[in-house]
Amino acid sequence: MKTQLDAQYWSARYEQNQTGWDVGYVTTPIKQYLDQFYQKEVKILIPGAGNAYEAKYAFENGFQNVFVLDLSPVPLQRFKKNNPGFPDGQLILGDFFxxxxxxxxxxxxxxxxxxxxxxxxxxxxxxxxxxxPGGKLVGVLFGIEFSHEGPPFGGLKEVYLNLFRKHFPKVSIEPCHNSIVPRQGSELFIMAPND
Structure with a gap:
């Protein structure tokens, strides 16, 4: 039977601390991308943000229009508790789709x-x-296929390129040169401009 990856599933994972994907801080590829991004007024969305270390980092570094979206209330509540100065209206409980x-x-x-x-x-x-128009999707994808049943679910660069090019003709997907140590060699950096 296939697992329903719904709010109940993800809330249980957070409540039971079954969050193997969570490294406890903003990862290097996102941090370094934000460090070289000087337009602090941009409106940013982080979907499926979980504990949202990227949002904390961005907000503390001058990006005031950061919106965090998650299906589960558990990480959003934890984020608010740990970051009381973050605007309530920028924490969104809901379905990305x-x-x-x-x-x-x-x-x-x-x-x-x-x-x-x-x-x-x-x-x-x-x-x-x-x-x-002119906006960008930027971040990290797993560039390997996993032997276990996910999540996480992996994939290959060529498959991703074919998938993203349908809507983002100028998409770039390259091996990540600045992954954290446990993920070195398994991540791809995606930049998909909405041109």
Whole structure:
């Protein structure tokens, strides 16, 4: 029987601390990307953000328009408790596929790999609809296939390129040169401009 990857599933994972994907801090690829991004006024979405270390880092470094979206209330409540100065209105409990909005930048960090691969076409289409013209989807994908049943779900660069090019003709997907040590050699950095 296939596991339902719904709010109840993810809330249970957080409550039981079964969060092997969570490294406890913003990972290097996202941190270094944000460090060289000087347009602090951009509107940023981090979908499937979990404990949202990327949002904390961005917010503390001058990005005031950071929006955190998650299906489970548990990590959002923990994030608010740990980051009381973060605006309540920028913490969104909801389904990514039903979310409405327009963003300059969407950060991808362990969300794509947490979704059922059957939803990947829908994910790419939804990303396109949430980005403003000239906006970008940026982040990290697993560039390996896992032997276990996910999540996480992996994949290969060529498959991802074919998938993303349908909506992002100028997408770039390259091996990640600055992954954290446990993930070296297994990550790809994606940059998909909405041109």
């Amino acid at each position: 039903e979310h409405q909005g327009e963003y300059d930048l969407i950060l991808e960090q362990t969300f794509f790999c947490a979704l059922d691969p059957a939803l990947r076409e829908k994910y790419v289409s939804k990303m396109k609809s949430l980005l403003k």
